[in-house]
Amino acid sequence: MDLSFLKRQMAGDDALVARFVAIFKAQVPAQVSQLPGLCENEDWEELSSAFHSLKTQFNYLLMTDFAEQMRELEESVDNGETAFIATRIAEFTKTFDLFWQTEFREN
């Protein structure tokens, strides 16, 4: 995980960085797992908020590909373009789960 940008944004405060990462690890997988359900229930407002939140979190950790996908999905939902959202969420969660297992695999 590249923490260089996050460190700059947290004014070099290691304690704040560590707490940010802890929140990230606890919050992001839970938010990602909720995406398909929100889509299924057509809760577009909540879904847009979730994409919005994930986008910012990915950006802090320089996960720019994920951040860009979140930005596109948020924009689609906000514009009412929801026809292919379920498929795109399924693709994203698959990639994300793989990434997460590799990056944060428990020893």
Next chain:
Amino acid sequence: MTSLLLIDDEVQYSELTKEYLEMKGCNVVLKHDGQAGLDAFKMNSFDLCVLDIKMPKKDGFTLAEEIKEINETTPIIFLTGQSLKEDKIKGLMLGADDYLTKPFSMEELYLRIKAILKRVKVQEKAIVIEQYQWGNSKFDLELRELTVAGEKIKLTSIESKLLKLFCEHQNKVLTREVAMMGIWGDEEHYRGYSLNVYVSKLRKFFKPDSSVEILNLHGEGYKLVSKQRVIS
């Protein structure tokens, strides 16, 4: 101490921002939705507000409009996950003083807050206030004259001092201690009864003007709330 209202729906991350600003010596009230933020703004006095734009219940733009209706001089900084030019323009048109795109640097946020407050203090010093004017009311300090809905009321020295204090704390809390010190130069317990009487008199004077209200903040003091403010 600088008093800040921070409103951000990212519950856990915004705690980090709050703690950083508190480490820098600010007093921060943190709320997580627009409505709770507005309620906090009505009940307290803040030097500056930091508002997220995309929030549940009430977005940052709507909230900024409502804050400006209560106190048009309170500086506002918007935080947003978007970097859309239209959003920046909309924010600035609503009277925002600055704009930060997430992910933002904590230090940059703090420095911008400091810069805005420095600018505000300079502006306040440059204004010599002799008259206060609201919707249908006008207070001439030199003449000790209050005009409400066209009717002129000659104020006593104490009424005038109290109203001046309210004007100086408009849309902010005027504590009982500050009021008593400002009027009588001491905080003797028995002054409290007199203060209640003078506040009631001012309320009565303002009765014909619905745009002005003196709120009773239990255990704190009073707040003069006006939807419009013009200083000349």
